[in-house]
Amino acid sequence: MEPVLQVKNIAKEFPGVKALEDISIDFYPGECHALVGENGAGKSTLIKIIASIYKPTRGEVLLDGKVCNFKTPKDALDAGIAVIEQETSIAPHLTVAENMYLGCEPKQANGLLDRKKMEADSQSVLDEMGLEIDAHTVCDTLTAAQLQMVEIAKVISKHAKVVVLDEPTSSLSEKEIESLFEQIKKMKAANTTMIYVTHRMAELPIVCERCSIFRDGLKVAEYMVKEVSEQTIVNSMVGRELGAYVKPEHTAKEEMLRVENLCQKGVFENINFHANAGEIVAFSGLVGAGRTEVMEAIFGATKVTSGKVFLYGEEVHIKDPADAINRKIGLATEDRRRTGLLLKKTIQENVGLPNLPFHAKKGFVNVPWEKETSEDYMEKLKIKAPNIQALCGNLSGGNQQKVILSKWLAAGVKILILDEPTKGIDVNARAEFYALMNKFVEEGGCIIMVSSDMPEIIKVADRAYVMSEGHLTGELARDEIDELHLISLASPVSA
Template identity: 40%
Template sequence: MHIEMTEITKAFGPVPVLKGVDFELATGEIHALMGENGAGKSTLMKILTGVHKADEGTIQVDGVEQHYKNPKLAEEAGIAFIHQELNILPDLTVTENLFLGRELKSRFGVLKQAEMKRLAERELAELNVFMDVNQLARTLSVGQQQMIEIAKALMTHAKVIIMDEPTAALTEREIRALFSVATALREQGVSIVYISHRMEEIFELCDRITVLRDGVSVSTHRIAETSFEQIVREMVGREMGERYPERKVTHGDTVLEVTGATGKRFEDVSFSVRAGEIVGFSGLMGAGRTEVMRGLFGVDRLKAGTIRLNGNVINIKSPHDAIKQGLGFLTEDRKGEGLFLDFSLRENISLPTIRSLAKSGVISDQSERQFAEGYLKSLSVRHSSMDQPAKSLSGGNQQKVVLAKWLGTKPDVLILDEPTRGVDVGAKKEIYTIMNELAASGVAIIMISSDLPEILGMSDRVYVMREGQVSGMLEQQEATQESIMTLATGGQ
């Protein structure tokens, strides 16, 4: 399927998002679409698939002008969209999610449960994913839910598949499996639009790349004829320098010490973090990294273990307790747990610290606005008003708002679970710089990341988890992709 989008414009109210974008997708190619958060990538694809209607411009599919009125019509025409924000129904099983709207029935209208289960297992196995397809989706990690979304799109036998940040929550093994599937699909003539901020993936997998900046298509290159530096320059309009900013590491005393923590999906986990230190947590999906931090923060109850903060044993029974003790937790699920999507940016940022902004029990509107605006500016959040709802922002800018919320609490310990998931290369460096500044001020930082270069580039020490336990700890000088993966997969 050959698609050509010409002079596409789109505004939401007074805010122009696309200002005349051109994009061409050839048959049987993997075409990367890159740009900073808010550049218009997802909006352009939502216009193609009928989620939004373009204000101006034309779309031609195999030489015929088409404007799909809704995503269902686009899917029926052979265009599948794997969205960055998951569309999983948490109270349905894996099988039910995979076949939602496409259920297999007998001639008497009875669901073919056994056949759907068998097909669900087969489709997931092709992605090297093995799980109980009868379990509820709410019991799965974000990464596992992402693999279900990918499998669901592949089951439509689409001619065009749009992948919006498909690997953001995946482990290296799952990324390899996805790449194998994508390469095989390309050889079968399927076209793929690949939206990602991970430059290494783009240069490994894709044939061509189109760059958007501020709602305008800046360039299109063959991957073999461009470079990392050129793409970054075109994305941000400036030179970026090194991806991981240098910092002078000065560690203080141990701030947080966890001993023998046992809880949901993890057992006997011990680790420590010093003032001014960035400690990375790595491991394969399902290793228990996120579960440990949820237990530490009081989201889930610990069954056993001791938590010491600045040498004193503390008891955390709820997130409210954790915040009072000086902990902050940026979760990997910004949509479900990190934000109130219908609340304004101002309300989201000020919520954890609202009492400190009140005078005699009355919230000071001026203080709240100054507080929120300061963090919106310091994190370069693209927004038109601090009163706009959080759901109106791009995924990366939503992530910055979640970070702003926790920075406002001035934590002693800050837990960051996939902090740059779905964030563009320019914003990533801004977040890394903020992490370094926080560490320099004495904050103890725990960073969970599935991105091994990020773990290696930002961590002073790395704890590796496997099957709910810490399989090893690596100092910065001994941490490599090979040593981390060896520990993550059961090697010594």
């Protein structure tokens, strides 16, 4: 079998960073080839080189045996290489159909846009994928998961030779993941070459035939997925044996937050819960259950219709996020690129951001404090970047997440709300992150963690609430938190 796509001796250097050193991989038709590795290992960089978004420092990309000399990503796409990047590139103000045909709109004989054909073709791809999305919808009304599916629909409609997916499942629900896997199967059957990046090891045997393991810009191994265990893959990723995570015992202390009958019309209803100092309280459920919305409301980012919020037993009315931060509440949002980080700012500036009100001197930013603190967190959380002056937009996904955590830890918050905190975080960094969460609650903080990753909830939560379709469906004590309870409470109750 001849490879369709080849990368040969690829190296990529950014100022101060060797992102890739000498990577060679052959990609075969009808096969899905996984790229796995820790955060910052270089997976997305290789993908951007394949897509002609970046030029490699050395090495070449070959399509059907011929060296590619693409000038722009559009050239690569026209040659049949379609890439879905880690973070969505959908234009929010355009409709689904307009996004799907952006840059290659069907034309009528007179040269004008053939809107009818564009909309009909888009709709038929969406329908065939089993998505309940109307091609006329403006994209900013869609959820993160729906946007991801639109990106995939866009690629499918192009009948590309090579399809690259960079962490496609990190914001999808179980049902959407299933539908995506179904699409991947179909594309493989049509002899498409697939490249797939994921941090979810369990997905490898389901979707991939081969996998290449990246470590610090090098390819350290290539396996046939069938022939190796998950443990082997993880060990070669990390470069050592990763010990099992032991869940520590926490002792819950005084109540910090209580929520009574919180309602937001049409979004969630009658939410009652509390969270204590010294514990990690999890919110489990399916994507779209309303957990993010509850957290945003508590943080003052949206208004509630009715209900009460108490801090340390006293009723409070949190006006807006600034007010929440003043009261030592932090919210690390799920969508880090839209609401979590200023991508054009440095690590130092991002870490300093929520701290401005406390540390600014006479209206000036306290630069020495910012510097020292961000350096401190960079080391503690092992943020991979040349220095604290690195722009957050240039960091790998997992490292961006660590900057978000640093900024809240540095702000000295007491109640930390984490919405899908380990989305896109590699196995090793996850273990480090859990250790940091444990330390935070052991020092008297309280963590409320929204997660759609069940094994994660089982691993870290001291107590868990489950939500389904805007309602709280149950509360589980530490020893009741298992897959069976979580699934049965999360399932939508059919009327």
